[in-house]
Amino acid sequence: MRAGAARLGASLAAVLAVGLLIVLVRADPDAGSTAQTTLLDQPAPAVTGTLEDGSTFELSRRRGSWVVLNFFTSTCVPCQREHPELVAFDQEQAGLGSLGAELHTIVQHDDREAVERFFAENGGDWPVVFDDEFRFQNAFGVAQVPETWIVDPTGTVRGRVIGEVTAEFLSTTIQRLREAL
Amino acid sequence: MRRRLSWLAVLFVTVGALAVGASRDGGPLDPGDRIDAISRRIACPVCDGESVYESRNPASEAIRSAVREGVRAGGLTDDEVIAEVADAYGAQVLLLPRATGLDALAWALPVTAAVVALAGLASAFRRWREAAVQSGEATDDDRRLVERLRAERDGDGSGGSR
Numbered sequence: 229m230r231a232g233a234a235r236l237g238a239s240l241a242a243v244l245a246v247g248l249l250i251v252l253v254r255a256d257p258d259a260g261s262t263a264q265t266t267l268l269d270q271p272a273p274a275v276t277g278t279l280e281d282g283s284t285f286e287l288s289r290r291r292g293s294w295v296v297l298n299f300f301t302s303t304c305v306p307c308q309r310e311h312p313e314l315v316a317f318d319q320e321q322a323g324l325g326s327l328g329a330e331l332h333t334i335v336q337h338d339d340r341e342a343v344e345r346f347f348a349e350n351g352g353d354w355p356v357v358f359d360d361e362f363r364f365q366n367a368f369g370v371a372q373v374p375e376t377w378i379v380d381p382t383g384t385v386r387g388r389v390i391g392e393v394t395a396e397f398l399s400t401t402i403q404r405l406r407e408a409l
Numbered sequence: 410m411r412r413r414l415s416w417l418a419v420l421f422v423t424v425g426a427l428a429v430g431a432s433r434d435g436g437p438l439d440p441g442d443r444i445d446a447i448s449r450r451i452a453c454p455v456c457d458g459e460s461v462y463e464s465r466n467p468a469s470e471a472i473r474s475a476v477r478e479g480v481r482a483g484g485l486t487d488d489e490v491i492a493e494v495a496d497a498y499g500a501q502v503l504l505l506p507r508a509t510g511l512d513a514l515a516w517a518l519p520v521t522a523a524v525v526a527l528a529g530l531a532s533a534f535r536r537w538r539e540a541a542v543q544s545g546e547a548t549d550d551d552r553r554l555v556e557r558l559r560a561e562r563d564g565d566g567s568g569g570s571r
Binding site for chain 2: 241244264267361365367371372
């Protein structure tokens with residue numbers, strides 16, 4: 229009787245241990261920092277920001293175009309490193325005419341003059357949106373920059389990249405998404 | 410019987426304390442206090458072990474702003490405000506893990522471990538008590554030994570002295 233109870237206890241402990249091991253092995257250790265997001269394949273949040281000229285930028289009004297949102301701060305070194313890639317991507321997409329993706333920089337926690345100076349010195353004439361009220365940041369859950377999001381012409385979120393991106397990665401990703409749409 | 414009553418008393422006090430603790434309404438009264446209380450339950454997504462309430466990081470500033478908006482908009486409970494933040498930033502911002510999905514392991518494992526440990530202790534105590542009781546009873550060998558010694562004593566007992 230006692231031996232049976234001991235065997236049952238040992239079996240339960242073994243099952244528990246194996247189950248825990250499976251959970252740990254299957255768990256993604258980088259789940260907190262990868263591009264996993266509940267927004268993927270969902271409508272992009274209808275958020276607004278302020279453009280350089282003081283007018284309002286409404287994300288929902290960009291439907292009909294592929295939209296790339298690059299979250300940025302001028303003092304962030306990876307953002308500075310990434311910038312030439314964005315310039316190249318923007319030029320490449322401009323060459324596609326109306327099919328090309330629109331690039332928008334979303335500025336977080338930064339001084340307007342510093343941002344304008346950065347763009348003047350490093351190139352890039354795409355729209356810059358100041359997220360002074362954290363609407364973009366909180367809607368997209370951007371904890372650190374740089375971070376880049378892709379929204380398709382129907383206004384659906386199609387991709388998120390945490391960290392630096394390259395022009396080639398963005399172009400091939402959007403092309404693949406275009407073909408799948 | 411007395412031991413059972415003691416255990417029942419301990420159980421009663423524990424359950425009572427848990428029930429009072431869980432149902433006590435110690436919630437904040439004004440929006441400012443609510444914002445602070447909610448911010449204390451959300452982890453700064455880029456810091457190490459700091460809550461959004463404590464952290465001065467820009468990401469925490471943004472989340473505090475989201476909490477402020479959620480509270481001031483009205484109609485949302487504290488848990489709903491926190492859930493909105495967690496939906497956007499991920500479950501890693503929850504200082505108290507959710508009771509569903511993989512996060513529930515954080516709650517279930519300690520309880521399971523405690524139950525298993527208690528069951529193990531109870532089983533061990535029972536075994537030890539049984540072993541102690543058994544060791545106090547005379548075995549057949551003991552009886553044979555006593556018989557032999559008595560026989561030896563009685564055999565030369567007439568002339569013996571202590």
